Amino acid sequence: MTPEPTTATKGLERAATSDTLPALPLRVAIEDVKPQVDGGRFPIKRTVGEEVVVEADLIADGHDRLGGLLLYRREGEPNWRSAPMGLVDNDRWSAAFRVTELGTWEYTVRAWIDRFATWRRKLRKKHEAGQEIDSEILEGAELLEAAAKRAGEPDATWLRGRAGSLRGPGPVANRIGVALDEDVARAASKYPDRDLETAFDRILRVTVERERARCGAWYEMFPRSTGTDPSRSASFRDAESRLPVIAAMGFDVLYLPPIHPIGKTARKGPNNTLPAAPEDPGSPWAIGSQFGGHTAVHPDLGTLEDFDKFHSVARRLGLEVALDIAFQCSPDHPWAREHPEWFRRRPDGSIQYAENPPKKYQDIYPLDYECADWRPLWEACLEVVLFWVRRGVLIFRVDNPHTKPFRFWEWLIRETRARHPAVVFLSEAFTRPKVLRHLAKAGFSQSYSYFTWRNTKAELTEYFTALYQTEVREVLRPNLFANTPDILHEYLQFGGRPGFQIRLVLAATLGANYGIYGPPFEYCVGEAIPGTEEYRDSEKYQVRAWERDPAGHLREFITRVNAIRRDNPALQSDWGLRFHPADSDHVLFFEKSTPDGANTVLVAVNLDPHHAQETWVHLPLEELGLPEDRPYQVHDLLSEARYLWQGPTNFIRLDPASCPAHVFRLRRRVHTEQDFDYYL
Secondary structure, X not given: OEEEOOOOOOXXXXXXXXXXXXXXXXXXXXXXXXXXXXXXXXXXXXXXXXXXXXXXXXXXXXXXXXXXXXXXXXXXXXOEEEEEXXXXXXXXXXXXXXOOOOEEEEEEEEXXXXXXHHHHHHHHHHHHOOOOOHHHHHHHHHHHHHHHHHOOOOHHHHHHHHHHHHHOOOOHHXXXXXXXXXXXXXXXXXXXXXXXXXXXXXXXXXXXXXXXXXXXXXXXXXXXXXXXXXXXXXXXXXHHHHHHHHHHOOOOEEEEOOOOOEOOOOOOEHHHEXXXXXXXXXXXXXEOEOOEOOOOOOOOOOOHHHHHHHHHHHHHOOOXXXXXXXXXXXXXXXXXXXXXXXXXXXXXXXXXXXXXXXXXXXXXXXXXXXXXXXXXXXXXXXXXXXXXXXXXXOEEEEEOHHHOOHHHHHHHXXXXXXXXXXXXXXXXXXXXXXXXXXHHHOOOOEEEOOHHHOOOHHHHHHHHHHHHOOHHHHOOOEEEEOOEOOXXXXXXXXXXXXXXXXXXXXXXXXXXXXXEEHHHHHOOOOOEOOOOOOEOOOOOOOOOOOOOOOOOOOHHHHHHHHHHXXXXXXXXXXXXXXXXXXXXXXXXXXXXXXXXXXXXXXXXEEOOOOOOEEEEEEOOHHHHOOOOOOXXXXXXXXXXXXXXXXXXXXXXXXXXXXXXXXXXXXXXXXEOOOOOEEEO
């Protein structure tokens, strides 16, 4: 890959449009450039160190050979870097580049008639047919001399020497040898005639984020419920005692629901009841009181300095703290008093509280992003994010982003990353599929998904194939939360401990990003308000004092699963997923592999939490580089058991009473010349 000296706009002025013609008609057309999102309106996503593989159809009239170049650069760089495109098949060309820094990168494609390659192919055909080629050899000399003028030293001198050999008086056989020499072809291809090249009419973009945007295990925890007394809120100092336990389980991100002061007006009591008793703490999402708003800490939790210390302890343990951004206000929020114009009003003049019929949120005022004073409102929201970034927070889970304008998020995320490109945004977009995807296009690093409601083999296969095997994957990174404070699916309500194990393995292996709403999942809590997905005695409305080590807890199992994720790069990306057949409709069988195939993980999960399943599973041996006639080892990373399999079809039994899943690392058996067997 060599620096490309041309400017970003060279050649673009010659691109034909419907109402203008270039000075000379350009013969090469560039079509179907991928990846791109909505014609380049939105950037694709990658993380530092990942590759961007670019493909395009390069076509021209006639039979001339073509040349293509992928141009790429970090936004703001004056010059392009380049990679030659190679023919894949049937006019489809490809090249790749690696993104090495955070920020926005750009890429585009150029193509031209490769006159030297066209001449060389014609010469070879005429020579092999025994036809006269003296004129063609002289034509080749002219092409090499022209290439020499475009080249720098020492290539220019070398090319002129080869041109001289073609013009020389030597035998035709010698001159043919020079003309068809591979070194000559490689040298000439470095300096093609690009004066009549075609430039793709768009510059496409890549948003490059840090690794945590691509891969991470999240643990959600209410700080106020980390104490031992359910009658009072715990503080950040109390919550510090939980940090070593969460870190030891192998989590990367500790997500805290809103930590701000909670309003008293229309405060909700236990299980979302009204009115609240004087001692009820209210919902953390009813943000704001006389103690402050979105840049303040609830006094029961402590001070900003206490938060800073909590955050510092978490970082030392390898945990990143993610904060909840919920742009809504309690009626007691300072903004409701200082900026009443930022809220929607009813005909009687009162401010409209939030509703999602039949649900009512009397304790919350939504903000009006279309109000006459929208600019100061938008700026105030941005300042909230930047306030916490200045305190070291670089991950935000955003509450209900689909209830705010798309353009607002596109602007806020862009402005934040312009100052702090390492910030990661998780979208809590439990909404319609196209709305969810558009929020991802607007810039969110990750998104909640519909994983919670995909429980059968057919549902999971269809859903994750659509996520990872289509162009959606260029912008949407799902974060597979197995449960949330708002969602306790009936699978967990009735699946018992095996149900929690099943959903954990699925979330942690199907997705590079996954999360659990901590103590209830860790302790297999499945108690819901009958007929709903709402937790009974939800932490959203009251303080809980969780028993530290209840019988049947999943701490060791969670720790093992997270260790497997960290030890296997295949599980740290979404794109290596492939489903394989299992004869039982209750067993999901799939593979995760790294692009080079060096790490391959096979996962078999019994989706029935109540009954053992026996089945045959099937593997494509040739695609996996496995022999038909020799055994290969699968190492179950959950149990440490090892099995020798042979052939494409093998038997498994999964009993939820012991463990409902296998997570196998595939170990290929290798035979050396000395016929000594060992396992990779």
